[in-house]
Amino acid sequence: MNRRQFLFSAAxxxxxGPSLLSYSGKLFAAPASTPRFLLVFLRGGYDCNNLxxxxxxxFYYQSRPTLAIAKPDASNPNSAIALDSHWGLNPVLxxxxxxxxxxxxxxxxPFAGTDDMSRSHFETQDNIESGExxxxxxxxxxxxxxxxxxxMTTVPSIAFTDALPLSFQGGKRDxxxxxxxxxxxxxxxxxxxxxxxxxxxxxxxxAAASDGLDLRQKVSKELQDEMMxxxxxxxTAKNFADETQRIATLMRDQYRLGxxxxxxWDTHVNQGSTSGQLANNLSNLGQGLAAYANALGDEWNxxxxxxxxxxxxxxxxxxxxxxxxxxxxxYWVLGGKVNGGRIAGEQVAVNQQSLLQNRDYPVxxxxxxxxxxxxxxxxxxxxxxLQTVFPGAKPKNLGLV
Amino acid sequence: MPAMAAREGTLSQDDIAWLRRxxxxxxxxxxxxxxxLGRSRYLDEQLSDRxxxxxxxxxxxxxxxxxxxxxxxxxLLIGLQDxxxxxxxxxxxxAKADARKFQQQHANDLLQQAQQTEMLRAVYGxxxxxxxxxxxxxxxxxxxxxxxxxxxxxxxxxxxxxxxxALGKFRDLVMATLESPAMLEFLDNAQNAKGHVNENYxxxxxxxxxxxxxxxxxxxxxxxxxxxxxxxxIVPPKRDNQPPRLSPQMQPLYIRQGVxxxxxxxxxxxxxxxLGQTIKGSGFKEVExxxxxxxxxxxxxxxxxxxxxxxxxxxxxxQALVDRMAHTFRRSDGDIAKVLRTMFESKELLxxxxxxxxxxxxxxxxxVRLAYDGKPLVNAKPLLNWMNxxxxxxxxxxxxxxxxxDSTGWSSSGQMSKRFEIARAIGTGDNRLFTPEGxxxxxxxxxxxxxxxxxxxxxxxxxxxxxxxLAKAASQQEWNTFLLSSPDFNFR
Numbered sequence: 001m002n003r004r005q006f007l008f009s010a011a012x013x014x015x016x017g018p019s020l021l022s023y024s025g026k027l028f029a030a031p032a033s034t035p036r037f038l039l040v041f042l043r044g045g046y047d048c049n050n051l052x053x054x055x056x057x058x059f060y061y062q063s064r065p066t067l068a069i070a071k072p073d074a075s076n077p078n079s080a081i082a083l084d085s086h087w088g089l090n091p092v093l094x095x096x097x098x099x100x101x102x103x104x105x106x107x108x109x110p111f112a113g114t115d116d117m118s119r120s121h122f123e124t125q126d127n128i129e130s131g132e133x134x135x136x137x138x139x140x141x142x143x144x145x146x147x148x149x150x151x152m153t154t155v156p157s158i159a160f161t162d163a164l165p166l167s168f169q170g171g172k173r174d175x176x177x178x179x180x181x182x183x184x185x186x187x188x189x190x191x192x193x194x195x196x197x198x199x200x201x202x203x204x205x206x207a208a209a210s211d212g213l214d215l216r217q218k219v220s221k222e223l224q225d226e227m228m229x230x231x232x233x234x235x236t237a238k239n240f241a242d243e244t245q246r247i248a249t250l251m252r253d254q255y256r257l258g259x260x261x262x263x264x265w266d267t268h269v270n271q272g273s274t275s276g277q278l279a280n281n282l283s284n285l286g287q288g289l290a291a292y293a294n295a296l297g298d299e300w301n302x303x304x305x306x307x308x309x310x311x312x313x314x315x316x317x318x319x320x321x322x323x324x325x326x327x328x329x330x331y332w333v334l335g336g337k338v339n340g341g342r343i344a345g346e347q348v349a350v351n352q353q354s355l356l357q358n359r360d361y362p363v364x365x366x367x368x369x370x371x372x373x374x375x376x377x378x379x380x381x382x383x384x385x386l387q388t389v390f391p392g393a394k395p396k397n398l399g400l401v
Numbered sequence: 402m403p404a405m406a407a408r409e410g411t412l413s414q415d416d417i418a419w420l421r422r423x424x425x426x427x428x429x430x431x432x433x434x435x436x437x438l439g440r441s442r443y444l445d446e447q448l449s450d451r452x453x454x455x456x457x458x459x460x461x462x463x464x465x466x467x468x469x470x471x472x473x474x475x476x477l478l479i480g481l482q483d484x485x486x487x488x489x490x491x492x493x494x495x496a497k498a499d500a501r502k503f504q505q506q507h508a509n510d511l512l513q514q515a516q517q518t519e520m521l522r523a524v525y526g527x528x529x530x531x532x533x534x535x536x537x538x539x540x541x542x543x544x545x546x547x548x549x550x551x552x553x554x555x556x557x558x559x560x561x562x563x564x565x566x567a568l569g570k571f572r573d574l575v576m577a578t579l580e581s582p583a584m585l586e587f588l589d590n591a592q593n594a595k596g597h598v599n600e601n602y603x604x605x606x607x608x609x610x611x612x613x614x615x616x617x618x619x620x621x622x623x624x625x626x627x628x629x630x631x632x633x634x635i636v637p638p639k640r641d642n643q644p645p646r647l648s649p650q651m652q653p654l655y656i657r658q659g660v661x662x663x664x665x666x667x668x669x670x671x672x673x674x675x676l677g678q679t680i681k682g683s684g685f686k687e688v689e690x691x692x693x694x695x696x697x698x699x700x701x702x703x704x705x706x707x708x709x710x711x712x713x714x715x716x717x718x719x720q721a722l723v724d725r726m727a728h729t730f731r732r733s734d735g736d737i738a739k740v741l742r743t744m745f746e747s748k749e750l751l752x753x754x755x756x757x758x759x760x761x762x763x764x765x766x767x768x769v770r771l772a773y774d775g776k777p778l779v780n781a782k783p784l785l786n787w788m789n790x791x792x793x794x795x796x797x798x799x800x801x802x803x804x805x806x807d808s809t810g811w812s813s814s815g816q817m818s819k820r821f822e823i824a825r826a827i828g829t830g831d832n833r834l835f836t837p838e839g840x841x842x843x844x845x846x847x848x849x850x851x852x853x854x855x856x857x858x859x860x861x862x863x864x865x866x867x868x869x870x871l872a873k874a875a876s877q878q879e880w881n882t883f884l885l886s887s888p889d890f891n892f893r
Contacts, residue, residue: 120548122545122547122799123799126799126800140800140802141805141810159815162790163790163791163792163815164792164813164815164816169810174813174814175813176813176814176815177813177814177815178815187818187821187822187825188821188825192879192882195870195873195874195883196821196870196883196886198866198869198870199864199866199867199869199870199883199886199887199888200866200888201866202866203888203892204812205758205812205817205888207814208812208813208814208816208817209814209817209818209821211814211817212813212814212815212816212817212818212819212821213817213818213821215814215818216818269498269501270498319493320493320494320497320498
């Protein structure tokens with residue numbers, strides 16, 4: 001069986017029954033008008049206090065003798081960029097994120113997070129990805145994006161990761177996953193892929209086997225074409241921007257719900273302020289998001305990106321010029337048509353009294369309520385659909401979408 | 402059960418189907434032994450645990466070189482305490498940060514040694530049924546390595562807690578896990594004390610380990626069991642291994658076993674009611690009574706039997722089979738070997754052949770067994786990498802429920818293509834299994850899968866689609882890759 005025949009028979013098989021939904025999207029371009037949603041998970045708990053600088057707080061400067069970022073000052077390129085009279089942006093984002101802010105295409109939501117108080121990376125990441133109320137998890141294998149994907153029929157979904165993240169596990173349909181950090185040659189050429197898929201024809205795993213092989217073929221081919229066009233030599237992504245441009249290629253035409261994670265945020269030691277580990281990571285992230293917006297072109301107007309992390313970090317710096325695990329953090333919401341250029345959600349003055357356990361930011365906006373409100377609006381989910389995605393959530397409308 | 406093995410010629414299809422589930426699939430040694438003994442003696446030998454845990458000498462030497470395997474748990478924990486104290490006493494600065502980093506690296510090394518030990522025993526262990534049960538129980542009584550001190554005690558948990566009881570009495574296995582530092586740390590019972598009750602372990606002991614979520618216990622039972630479990634914990638290393646100060650009445654109630662201790666000062670001595678039975682406040686004896694009571698519930702026999710059948714027989718195992726296994730469980734007071742015998746002598750085991758999709762562990766272990774057929778590898782790191790890539794590393798399940806036993810968790814499109822890629826790495830020899838850690842890569846060559854074993858035991862049962870694929874292979878490497886990727890090999 002050659003590849004064409006194989007694709008044809010797979011299509012016929014797919015049309016014959018419910019496996020239609022399990023097909024990973026290559027046969028149906030999603031309707032152009034449906035919105036795109038990308039969740040970016042910063043694993044490790046990023047230090048939000050050196051992203052969104054509470055520059056009007058003296059307590060911030062007392063708490064971070066070596067890590068604080070200077071108050072906005074036109075003559076100092078290493079000072080925070082004023083966003084309003086209280087909050088400033090880390091200047092490493094001047095050329096990537098700040099232009100989006102000026103176009104009102106990004107909002108920040110401080111004091112956001114979960115009510116899981118373990119301050120453990122793994123427990124809190126799991127807690128968020130599950131989307132279930134803390135302490136009442138009924139299914140350890142079910143993620144909120146999988147449930148979201150399952151409530152809708154026209155939202156092809158994909159994880160841009162090596163393994164399927166918990167967010168996308170346990171759903172009713174197959175969610176493909178593929179990392180776009182590097183684009184090596186796929187392990188199998190077309191002939192081999194067709195032979196491998198052929199063995200699984202007529203078995204319960206026929207669609208999974210052929211979809212998985214096919215996605216790798218297609219991605220590799222598309223991205224190699226793209227790279228030749230851009231006349232760039234390196235096949236391996238050295239930075240997040242290379243990766244997000246590849247993601248944009250897939251999200252533009254085929255997929256509508258995506259997930260990607262970025263690691264390296266657990267800065268206990270020498271985290272730096274406007275240079276160093278955290279600054280490099282933020283800069284890389286900012287360029288990646290700007291590149292994503294750019295690569296989507298007009299479709300950026302039909303796109304929402306939310307950046308989350310499992311928790312914030314200690315408000316005070318520690319003895320190693322770093323910060324330790326904290327609680328509340330700052331989420332980012334981006335998109336061509338989001339109601340941005342503002343700091344959204346409930347806030348408190350940043351001082352010692354407002355810290356949680358005299359240690360870190362409290363959570364005033366629960367991720368379930370915030371995402372629930374946003375996703376419901378974006379896709380017009382009913383109340384009961386939303387309860388499937390985030391059981392027990394009280395959706396909050398922050399007016400962002 | 403008649404001995405159906407044919408001493409000469411090919412084994413019957415039933416024999417092969419049976420043997421593929423009895424072990425991590427086939428290799429020449431297991432097939433030869435089965436031919437010699439016949440099915441029922443082969444099973445007897447495994448279930449009576451007479452084979453022992455011997456490994457090829459090269460693999461034994463490799464395992465003996467690992468720190469976790471030549472250092473006692475007590476010494477590992479004391480070493481950790483010393484390391485922590487040293488770090489605490491250092492002034493803040495780069496040297497201290499480096500010491501912390503070094504300590505993390507050490508902990509990760511210990512975990513990798515424990516994981517490699519488990520994988521190597523699965524590949525090379527002579528009693529393959531027991532090796533599968535060791536993995537099964539490690540997963541049933543799952544612990545997550547990254548929590549607390551578990552990386553230091555993970556190997557102890559596998560080798561000294563689970564392995565000795567893998568084919569024994571279920572009740573003894575529960576008691577062994579209950580007293581293990583790994584479980585005490587993972588589910589927080591080390592912190593469970595009178596006035597500071599922690600219910601975490603009490604709940605999971607009933608929900609995940611014995612009765613199942615609808616096993617007929619109430620929140621009240623969880624609370625009562627938590628009280629019963631107060632005082633069972635880990636010897637605090639800070640105490641320099643001295644017993645705690647105890648009043649004369651309490652002294653005889655103190656128990657210490659390795660690094661486990663029952664500290665009567667931390668125990669709630671009130672009378673409890675568990676599952677309708679009164680348990681008099683008496684100290685650690687309450688725990689033994691409670692475990693007896695719980696493991697003798699009909700729900701426990703059902704729950705454990707169903708999980709075993711789900712692992713070996715099918716995602717939805719036949720209820721009649723589960724009922725018979727549960728009956729054996731109750732009649733034998735939870736004798737695991739007898740429950741396994743009921744299953745391995747059942748008609749359902751053979752009737753459901755070829756329907757159970759291998760989980761990643763079964764896939765990787767059975768691929769290496771078939772491809773290298775007993776040849777001792779020198780570097781087990783690739784095995785761990787493959788388990789990580791497929792998302793089922795041992796000691797890597799964060800939540801206490803263990804990895805899923807059904808196929809849905811392991812058969813997504815991303816999983817399938819990753820599995821084919823690993824089949825390729827094994828089938829083409831493009832891996833480092835025979836390259837010692839740290840040395841430059843040398844071409845180890847690809848394995849030969851077209852062996853007598855293949856023609857005797859595999860080829861006769863292949864599906865037409867797989868034969869067709871193998872016929873199209875352009876090289877031996879490709880042929881190997883296709884065979885290891887085939888549904889015939891990946892279902893059993």
